Amino acid sequence: MTRYNVALIIGDGIGSELTASAKMVLESINDSNSKIKFRIKEVDAGDNALNKFGKALPDFSLDIIKKSDVCLKGPVGETAADVVIVLRRIFDLYANIRPAKSYPNIKNLAETVDLVTIRENTEDVYLGWEFNIDENTVIALRMTTERASRRIAEYAFKAARLRNRKKKVVIVHKANVLRKGDGLFANTCRSVADKYRDVECSEMYVDACAMNLIRNPEDFDVILTTNLFGDILSDEAAQVVGGLGIGPAANIGNSFALFEPVHGAAFDIAGKYVANPSSILLSTKMMLEWLADKYNDPDAFNIGQRIEEVIISLLKQNKKTKDIGGKLSTTDFTKLVASCMY
Numbered sequence: 001m002t003r004y005n006v007a008l009i010i011g012d013g014i015g016s017e018l019t020a021s022a023k024m025v026l027e028s029i030n031d032s033n034s035k036i037k038f039r040i041k042e043v044d045a046g047d048n049a050l051n052k053f054g055k056a057l058p059d060f061s062l063d064i065i066k067k068s069d070v071c072l073k074g075p076v077g078e079t080a081a082d083v084v085i086v087l088r089r090i091f092d093l094y095a096n097i098r099p100a101k102s103y104p105n106i107k108n109l110a111e112t113v114d115l116v117t118i119r120e121n122t123e124d125v126y127l128g129w130e131f132n133i134d135e136n137t138v139i140a141l142r143m144t145t146e147r148a149s150r151r152i153a154e155y156a157f158k159a160a161r162l163r164n165r166k167k168k169v170v171i172v173h174k175a176n177v178l179r180k181g182d183g184l185f186a187n188t189c190r191s192v193a194d195k196y197r198d199v200e201c202s203e204m205y206v207d208a209c210a211m212n213l214i215r216n217p218e219d220f221d222v223i224l225t226t227n228l229f230g231d232i233l234s235d236e237a238a239q240v241v242g243g244l245g246i247g248p249a250a251n252i253g254n255s256f257a258l259f260e261p262v263h264g265a266a267f268d269i270a271g272k273y274v275a276n277p278s279s280i281l282l283s284t285k286m287m288l289e290w291l292a293d294k295y296n297d298p299d300a301f302n303i304g305q306r307i308e309e310v311i312i313s314l315l316k317q318n319k320k321t322k323d324i325g326g327k328l329s330t331t332d333f334t335k336l337v338a339s340c341m342y
Contacts, residue, residue: 002299003037004291007068009061009083012046013265014275014330015074021277021334022072022284025307028338035299041068045083046076047265056082062090070287073260074280077267081128084251087258088121093251094148095155096121096230097286098262100217100237100247104316106324108241114164115220117237118156119230120185121251123148126227144181144226149188155252156224157196168200168221169193172209172229185226206233213237238262245276245323248283250290257290259283273330276321278311281337303341310340 006026010019019042026038043061050056056079065071065087076083087093096119102108129141153171160169171189175182186203193201204212206229213220213233217240223233238247247262261279269275288304291297314336320326321333328336 001035001037002295002297003039004070004300005039005041005068006287007043007065007071008040009043009045009065009071009073009076010048011074011265012048012077012079013075013267013270015046015076015265017270017273017275017330018261018277018280019072019074021330022280024334025281025284025338025341028341029303032342034303034342036297036303043071045073047079050079050082057086070256070291071258072280072284072287073258075261075263075265077265080264084258084260085126085128088251091253091256091258092122093253093256093258094120094122094151095250095252096227096234097159097250097252098230098234098237098247099282099286100234100241102241103246103312105318105320106242106246106315109214110218110240113217113220113237113241115217115223115237116159116163117223117225117230117234118152118159119225119234120148120152120227122227124227142178142181144184146184146188149185150192153189153192153224156222157192157199160199160222161196163221166200166221167198168202169196169224170209170220170222171201171203172206172223172225172233173203174206174229176205182226189224209233210236213240217241235262242324243276244279245321246278246282248279248286250283250286252290257287259287259290274322275330276323277330277334277337278321281307281311281334306341307337310337313340 030037045057098117102113123143125142173182173186175186238244244263249262251258285304285307288300292301
């Protein structure tokens with residue numbers, strides 16, 4: 001039997017409802033005859049942690065995360081930058097992975113979309129290098145390095161080989177305007193593409209990509225881009241397939257990974273139990289796939305696949321949460337997923 005230590009960041013707003021869903025499904029696996037088990041430790045981080053402990057990511061929470069095998073995170077409120085961006089830097093989680101996929105009985109722009117945005121996760125304007133020149137003027141610095149561009153490109157092309165038969169990567173940038181920074185990013189990605197002749201490679205400016213995601217979303221396979229552009233395009237891609245409620249995300253480094261829903265804390269619906277837990281359950285699926293790859297554990301991979309299979313089966317039966325036209329609460333949908341796992 002293999003046991004994985006999972007740090008579970010509760011987050012803010014609907015975070016407690018979603019992480020309770022993930023915990024319910026993981027505990028259903030613990031209660032089964034599965035060869036893998038999970039030791040789940042809940043972690044304080046976010047707005048609530050700041051209010052209680054004076055720090056959005058308290059040292060004791062960080063210590064729990066460092067001692068875990070992997071981290072699963074609920075959405076965080078206004079202190080998101082002080083939690084997830086800090087964790088990305090501490091663990092060098094350089095690859096942000098955001099799939100967007102059409103699911104049955106969910107309103108979308110096209111029924112066969114299956115793409116992933118692979119976004120450089122450690123540089124760009126997200127470093128927060130902003131400076132006041134005077135009270136009416138701010139300058140922000142944007143960093144781009146060959147090293148970071150190369151390793152995210154390598155990740156994207158390897159992913160394209162494994163995903164499906166399309167084997168397509170589109171490099172998205174704005175090098176016609178950002179000639180130095182995006183020029184470096186684009187040139188580095190092109191040099192990596194030369195090593196992957198079996199993968200079709202193309203390029204788009206970010207504004208054209210945003211347009212084509214609406215016009216021809218089924219044409220995309222892997223979108224390889226920079227931090228800010230990837231953040232925006234991945235949210236757009238999630239809306240193309242039905243909304244952020246079904247949007248999972250991964251932050252992956254060489255030795256650690258963090259998984260989370262794409263969306264925010266949604267304070268306006270917190271406590272109503274109407275939030276769609278699919279985002280965090282599909283993030284849990286991605287977590288299991290990563291554990292399977294890191295520890296050569298096919299059981300973890302199969303269980304991850306099973307989570308998605310169950311969600312698809314429920315959607316085919318039109319068993320959905322209210323945000324996507326159904327009648328089920330967050331808890332009701334989660335209980336169905338957990339009960340159908342085995």
